[in-house]
Amino acid sequence: MTDDVVLLNVPVIRQLYHWDCGLACSRMVFNGHGFIVFCRYLHPVSEEDFQSACWELKLTESVWTIDLAYLMCQLGVRHLFCTQTLGVDKGFRNQSFYKKHFETEEDRVNELFLKAESKGVVVKKCSVTIQEIQNHLVQGHVAIVLVNAVVLVCELCSTPVKYCCFLPVGQKCFCRKPEYQGHFVVVCGFNRGTGCIFYNNPAYSDRVCCTSISNFEEARMSYGTDEDILFVYKDS
Numbered sequence: 001m002t003d004d005v006v007l008l009n010v011p012v013i014r015q016l017y018h019w020d021c022g023l024a025c026s027r028m029v030f031n032g033h034g035f036i037v038f039c040r041y042l043h044p045v046s047e048e049d050f051q052s053a054c055w056e057l058k059l060t061e062s063v064w065t066i067d068l069a070y071l072m073c074q075l076g077v078r079h080l081f082c083t084q085t086l087g088v089d090k091g092f093r094n095q096s097f098y099k100k101h102f103e104t105e106e107d108r109v110n111e112l113f114l115k116a117e118s119k120g121v122v123v124k125k126c127s128v129t130i131q132e133i134q135n136h137l138v139q140g141h142v143a144i145v146l147v148n149a150v151v152l153v154c155e156l157c158s159t160p161v162k163y164c165c166f167l168p169v170g171q172k173c174f175c176r177k178p179e180y181q182g183h184f185v186v187v188c189g190f191n192r193g194t195g196c197i198f199y200n201n202p203a204y205s206d207r208v209c210c211t212s213i214s215n216f217e218e219a220r221m222s223y224g225t226d227e228d229i230l231f232v233y234k235d236s
Contacts, residue, residue, distance in 0.1 A: 007189035014205035024202035148222035149183035
């Protein structure tokens with residue numbers, strides 16, 4: 001690991017369902033070698049603690065980035081959630097990806113944003129540069145990033161991830177290609193020389209993916225992401 005090449009040892013954990021990529025990314029962060037996050041009682045975060053926190057936060061089949069920020073706070077993890085929208089963008093109502101849960105989720109998510117400061121959840125309305133992400137990685141920290149999976153392309157994978165819904169192996173997908181498919185990944189490294197970003201994709205369990213900075217930027221800045229990025233700090 002140097003200032004020009006960083007690849008943090010973060011385990012790849014596969015999501016179990018089409019909706020829990022954010023929770024899988026959180027598990028990766030908690031279980032990283034040399035990146036074990038300690039909760040307020042100074043014990044490693046166990047699966048039991050993790051499940052208990054998810055239950056208390058009532059995380060169901062619609063997990064937003066603000067939910068992951070609350071999860072970090074619940075487990076005593078230092079974090080910073082950066083986003084372009086402090087609440088729900090009403091334009092998402094017309095997107096097929098959000099349409100199913102929009103009516104029931106809009107008020108819930110807006111309330112989470114309103115109560116964030118009083119709950120100790122750190123949220124900042126801002127745009128993040130690729131240089132800021134790289135500086136975060138150089139210090140040994142990782143980030144959970146919301147991307148448009150339709151746009152994100154791994155240069156190392158021989159076959160692209162099914163954009164449909166990240167269905168379990170063996171199940172066929174009959175979806176038409178959507179304009180936007182929200183998906184969380186863990187950014188764990190970069191190579192300045194080759195201009196690439198390394199990330200763990202919870203759609204897989206056996207590889208670290210790699211894409212160009214330009215492709216990564218396009219994927220994380222697509223309409224629908226709000227440029228959401230959750231910085232997580234190992235010195236929690």
